[in-house]
Amino acid sequence: MSTVLYLFNLQPGVTPADYEHWAEAIDLPRLRHLPSVRDYRILRADPSPLATSPRYVEILDLTSPVQFRRDMTAPPLAAVAATFAHFAEAPTVLTCTELGTTSAHDRARTDTNGEQQL
Numbered sequence: 001m002s003t004v005l006y007l008f009n010l011q012p013g014v015t016p017a018d019y020e021h022w023a024e025a026i027d028l029p030r031l032r033h034l035p036s037v038r039d040y041r042i043l044r045a046d047p048s049p050l051a052t053s054p055r056y057v058e059i060l061d062l063t064s065p066v067q068f069r070r071d072m073t074a075p076p077l078a079a080v081a082a083t084f085a086h087f088a089e090a091p092t093v094l095t096c097t098e099l100g101t102t103s104a105h106d107r108a109r110t111d112t113n114g115e116q117q118l
Contacts, residue, residue, distance in 0.1 A: 001038065003061050003098065004068075007054035008091035019087045020044070021054075029082055031060070036067035054092070065095070 010019055031040045039061040045054060062068050072081050074090050 001061060001063055002065050003059065003096045005094040005096060006058040006060075006088070006091045007056070007094070009055045010087060011089045014087050016044075016055075022083065022087065027080060027084065030077065032078075034068070034071050036062055037062045037073055038063050041109070047093040057089075069080075 027042060028042065031037050037060060039059075041059045043057045043059070045057065062067070071077055102116065
């Protein structure tokens, strides 16, 4: 299992109300029903004096990153991904592994640079 984080601000001209309505009505329900998604949450960051801090964080816990990529490129989810790109301005995407949960097999598949071998 892996966790993917999307950190982003909204595109210029997109209101928080527009994005949040779409996220609650379309994005969350559709992605939560995918077999490749164990859990999916969206967080709105509290206002910060740091102007560059992301306003939104999407957290996807995936059972299969490979299957998730396939799911997101197939209709109708490709349209969901395209709509997300309309809302999110240059998201930072982080694929994460929780510390303390990696098996010996997974550790053996990690090279000396800390990158997972596929």
